[in-house]
Amino acid sequence: MPEVLKVDDVSFVRGGRPLLSDIDLSVRAGEHWALIGPNGAGKSTLLSLCGAVQHPTTGTVTVLGARRGRVDVRDLRRLIGHVNPRHPLTSALTVEEVVLTGATGSVELVPRWAASRDERQRARELMGLLGIAEIAGERWPTLSQGERGRTLIGRALLPDPALLLLDEPSTGLDVAARERLLRTLDELRSVHPDLASVLVTHHLEELPSSTTHAMLLRGGRTTASGAAVDVLTTTNVTEAFDYPIAIDYSETRWTAKASSSTR
Numbered sequence: 001m002p003e004v005l006k007v008d009d010v011s012f013v014r015g016g017r018p019l020l021s022d023i024d025l026s027v028r029a030g031e032h033w034a035l036i037g038p039n040g041a042g043k044s045t046l047l048s049l050c051g052a053v054q055h056p057t058t059g060t061v062t063v064l065g066a067r068r069g070r071v072d073v074r075d076l077r078r079l080i081g082h083v084n085p086r087h088p089l090t091s092a093l094t095v096e097e098v099v100l101t102g103a104t105g106s107v108e109l110v111p112r113w114a115a116s117r118d119e120r121q122r123a124r125e126l127m128g129l130l131g132i133a134e135i136a137g138e139r140w141p142t143l144s145q146g147e148r149g150r151t152l153i154g155r156a157l158l159p160d161p162a163l164l165l166l167d168e169p170s171t172g173l174d175v176a177a178r179e180r181l182l183r184t185l186d187e188l189r190s191v192h193p194d195l196a197s198v199l200v201t202h203h204l205e206e207l208p209s210s211t212t213h214a215m216l217l218r219g220g221r222t223t224a225s226g227a228a229v230d231v232l233t234t235t236n237v238t239e240a241f242d243y244p245i246a247i248d249y250s251e252t253r254w255t256a257k258a259s260s261s262t263r
Helices: 043-050 073-077 095-103 117-129 145-157 175-191 234-241
Strands: 003-014 017-028 032-036 058-063 080-083 163-167 196-201 213-218 221-227 245-250 253-258
Touching: 003 043, 003 196, 017 043, 017 196, 017 221, 032 043, 043 058, 043 163, 043 196, 073 080, 080 145, 095 117, 095 145, 117 145, 117 175, 145 163, 145 175, 213 234, 221 234, 234 245
Parallel strands: 032 196, 032 213, 080 163, 163 196
Antiparallel strands: 003 017, 003 058, 213 221, 245 253
């Protein structure tokens, strides 16, 4: 499968403090990566570099052959769908309108802009796939956190990106809403087999069943990377979190709990 994202020997320094060091990541079409680690490990910083939101201090980030620093960042971002549960929308847009802002890459509707027939048709198809077609006319302030999450996924997918980035998409969800969101992600990945994704979390229970690969981070450095079933083990997760954590993998889902040695 073709390479969608390549992060090559990337470091990121802010205020003289290294937040990421010597990071390598290769994501191919159809792969679904999880970035996992404790708070402050550098997960969201790495995701922002993958999404062309920030520029690495050293190293390179390439999306579908387009390299950050050698291509207009606006063109690069069109290849990427970014889902942030802290989406800064303040207007009372409808679900359909929020999805359509994916066509312009804006938070609000662009003045004097009108969606094309094809864009509206794609928005309807995505809302159907994501289970939000029935609330297409509901307004943003009235939506639950789970409804907002699925709406933002629709927005991110509207331009048909090659890469989907999800920054802690289960934030603020109760267990039922979380499970519905994870099921939606699994269904989405089944319908779009070439879509690649990178998801940030520090809870293994928030990983969809379709997760194929994982990277563990600690202190801005990679501690393990590769196939998810090989990376997300008791030994590796314990090292990343610097705390004894027992990992169980059953029926394509992971669970984590304090190791019995800590009791």
